[in-house]
Amino acid sequence: MTVFLVSFCNILFNFAIGLLVAKFLGPEEYGRFALAYATAIFVQTGFFDWIRLGATRFYSERIRYEEPALRATLDFGFAIIAAGLAAGACLLLFSGVRFTLSYGLIALALSVAVTNGLFDYHTALVRACFDDRLFARLALVKNGVAFALMGGGAFLFGSAKMTLIGTIISLGGSVVTARAALRDPASKPRLARLSIAGSLMAYSLPIVGANLLYLAIPLANRSILAILDGFSETGQFSLAYDFGTKTIQAIGSALDIVLFQIAVATHELHGPGQARQQIARNMTIVIAMVLPACTGLWLTLPSIETLVVPEAFRGHFDVLLPLMMTGLFCMGIIQYAINPIFQIEKKTAPLIAAALAACAADPLFLLFLHRDGGASSLAIAQAGAMLTALVVLIGFASSTWRHWPRPRDLAVAVFANALMGAIVLPMREHEPGLATLIEQIATGVAVYAFVVLGMDVAGLRGITLARLRLTFARMKTL
Incomplete structure (x- = not known):
């Protein structure tokens, strides 16, 4: 923890x-x-x-x-x-x-x-x-x-x-x-030892190659903007992308650091069967956290822009970030939910194929979008590329992997997210500011947590209660 x-x-x-x-x-x-x-x-x-x-x-x-x-x-x-x-x-x-x-x-x-x-x-x-x-x-x-x-x-x-x-x-x-x-x-x-380095590279290089290809898409888009429209437009695009990426990483990376190490330890101590079950549970937890994070980011965007976005970036920010949101969600699921399937099995070659599909999709989407769209067209194409990669990667995983999140848990997470959105959406019309942001976050977290913990998605209720008991026990010893 x-x-x-x-x-x-x-x-x-x-x-x-x-x-x-x-x-x-x-x-x-x-x-x-x-x-x-x-x-x-x-x-x-x-x-x-x-x-x-x-x-x-x-x-x-x-x-x-x-x-x-x-x-x-x-x-x-x-x-x-x-x-x-x-x-x-x-x-x-x-x-x-x-x-x-x-x-x-x-x-x-x-x-x-x-x-x-x-x-x-x-x-x-x-x-x-x-x-x-x-x-x-x-x-x-x-x-x-x-x-x-x-x-x-x-x-x-x-x-x-x-x-x-x-x-x-x-x-x-x-x-x-x-x-x-x-x-x-x-x-x-x-x-x-060169032999050890070779073994490490055989495992890691497909992941590295895939990550490079994914990074190449926004890097190329920023470079295109810098050449065509100047560094100022690149800055507008970059802040929206970096803001969204770091928001998802704040959830996904923190979860992955703990969950994947647990899966690795499970593999070492209890064998691959238990590790696969742990990966399936990890996938459910990641989806259950990343989905409301993306939805909540869009719901609170007016207040976030007012409170934390520098004035010189406003106007562009609230246009570009929603266009990127689908891609940010897909990237979060790829990195923290689907990739561990291939990592735990030490069969990482399909990651390259999915990333190549994303790189091919990005320019294809640009061909069909308005040529004068500028940063907006690049944001949409980038999102489409990430969606393509997610679909391809799930296709590869489905051919061999048999341990998936329970449909019931996914349905509960989607329902809780929809209910949260329906209740918080009217608050989006309130005067943007700190009070509105706190109201939105408190309401959204309460609604989503009530449904997800109440239905015990991926055993989160037990995990939460165990952490609370441990916290109270420590407080008593102080």
Whole structure:
């Protein structure tokens, strides 16, 4: 539970920092920052994400002491790739080739890719060992420094470059301050094995390839906007997309961090049969949380725009985000509900096929949309691409997977979501503001929770009651 709360707060903090940066940079400079950061995430995913995924799936407290060669291989692999990336970046920057971003922003984006990869890798190791305290420490240091340096850089300098420098320092600094606790004494570079790296890549590369293809769609769309309509339009598109993505990630990632590790532990301790049942239960929980999150985001959008969206971004924001909502929901279900099916079975090749379908669908949708639609057309095409990927991926899973959420649980979740929407929808016409937002959230949560917990979807009632009993027991001991 601690990991869930820390992960949730970590993503919300990133979310708040993003809004702060957007406010101080303005649409045009934020467009540069967003494109550079999206490039960094793309590079990080391509070069370093296989290391994070390998740690998440195969590392554990037992492996830490019994098979130190795994950690040695991961550490050595990261160091070699980082050095190779630095050398390649130098050659690229001295080649004279021109890009949408300046050379300075490209260099900073690559530095963000390395430091963010380092941070994600070490948090994956910590989560795999269920070290809640160290995970909380890493997140706290990173967020505290990021708030001061990223927000401060944007406020004082109004510069995308200074904001990216703050990002690099916050990510790298959090790992450096915890370096003693993160070390494995038994892990030595000489223990690194090419065979282990090959096994990790065989598992991870299809996932990495799929994620790269998914990231390529919004990255290409942002680049198209920057070329055709300027960085200001890119900034408008980016804030809506980043806001929606981080909202879904705040729910999905926090759940996935806990639920997938439980499934992995179940697989190791009780075998694949029990693990498959756990994955089916996890899928139900993810759907039951992501669905009302998307609906609630749309219902509360007028108040959210009034309260937290910088004034320079209003008008575009409430148009673009609803157009992206279907795609955001589909992406959440793909990442946190369907992908674990293939990950637990170590058969991840279908993920590539689904991502390729999304990449093919995006330009096809654009062909049928109004050519003067600008960012709106790109948002619709992006949503259609994610829907296509979800349909394809479910098709692949259906051919072999036999453990699915109970239809009764899915029906209850859909009914609860519809009931919540029907009751909260009239409040959307109230004067936007904090009071309306609180009223909407309180009413929506109460209605949805009453139905879902009352019908005990995926055993959530038992989980909730157990957590409440534990909380009360701890309070009595204080």
